Each structure stands twice: as C-alpha cells, then as structure tokens.
Amino acid sequence: MNPWATISPGRVQPCSLFSSQKMNKGDCLVYCIANAAASRTYVGWTNHWARRLRQHKGEIKGGAHSTRSYGPGAHPLFHVQGFKTQRHARQLEWLLHRRHGPGYARKRKESMMTWRLRRLGMAMKLERFTKDAPVTADAGLVTIIF
Numbered sequence: 001m002n003p004w005a006t007i008s009p010g011r012v013q014p015c016s017l018f019s020s021q022k023m024n025k026g027d028c029l030v031y032c033i034a035n036a037a038a039s040r041t042y043v044g045w046t047n048h049w050a051r052r053l054r055q056h057k058g059e060i061k062g063g064a065h066s067t068r069s070y071g072p073g074a075h076p077l078f079h080v081q082g083f084k085t086q087r088h089a090r091q092l093e094w095l096l097h098r099r100h101g102p103g104y105a106r107k108r109k110e111s112m113m114t115w116r117l118r119r120l121g122m123a124m125k126l127e128r129f130t131k132d133a134p135v136t137a138d139a140g141l142v143t144i145i146f
Contacts, residue, residue, distance in 0.1 A: 027084065028046065028081075028086055031080075032076070032096070033074050034113050035067075039111055039112050043093055044064065049081075057070070077145070078120060078143065079143075092123060
C-alpha cells in the first residue's frame with residue numbers, strides 16, 4: 001500500500017510522526033493506532049498528535065488504558081486532520097467506532113486494520129458524518145495513511 005495514499009474527499013500531505021510542533025489552535029485530528037501482532041486498533045482524536053502518540057506508546061504519562069499493552073508495537077495506521085472543532089472530530093471518531101448499520105459489520109476473517117481502513121473509506125464518502133456535521137467535502141480534511 002502506498003504510505004501516502006488518500007481516501008477522498010481530501011488531499012494528502014507528508015507528515016512527520018514525531019513533529020514537536022503543536023497544530024493550529026483549535027485544529028483537531030482523528031487517528032487510528034494499531035498493533036499488528038495483536039490485531040488490535042484504537043481510534044481517538046487529539047489536538048497534539050506527537051504528544052498523544054507518545055502517550056499511547058507509554059513514553060510519557062497519559063494515553064488510553066487499553067493501548068498500554070501495545071508498547072513499542074503501537075504504530076499509526078491513519079489520521080484525518082483539518083477539523084476546526086472538537087465536535088466535528090468527535091463525530092468522525094463516533095462513526096468509526098460504530099459496528100452496526102449497512103456495510104458496517106466486520107467481514108469474516110477481516111483483520112481489524114483492514115476493517116478500520118474500510119470504515120474510514122465509507123465515512124469519507126458520506127455527505128456528512130452525522131446529521132449535524134458540516135458537509136464532508138467542504139471541510140478541507142486531509143487523510144494520511146501510514
């Protein structure tokens with residue numbers, strides 16, 4: 001898979017995983033980290049990508065309890081950046097967590113990573129993530145797949 005592939009709508013930009021630069025004030029991103037060995041994934045949102053990834057890896061305090069066992073095996077699968085509000089980012093996060101509805105169920109023998117990428121592709125093709133969300137195509141979101 002091309003590491004800079006995009007799931008439209010949106011555009012792709014190179015991104016440093018460990019950039020110490022904080023994003024613009026108010027900007028948020030939705031991300032998915034994975035542990036390939038355990039076939040586990042975690043979806044969340046943040047306004048400081050580098051810090052949040054280090055928290056999940058256990059390098060600094062904080063992070064989700066469920067990812068502490070990932071250790072150094074945790075790596076980013078994708079992130080979607082460009083959300084202007086936390087609410088909009090959380091609407092995509094909620095959608096990526098859903099496990100019901102047409103086409104949302106995990107297919108038999110489908111890995112969690114494949115399922116998350118498939119769900120992201122479905123979500124990005126929707127007009128809106130939720131009925132109250134801004135129009136997806138107009139939001140200026142950037143999808144990066146690692």
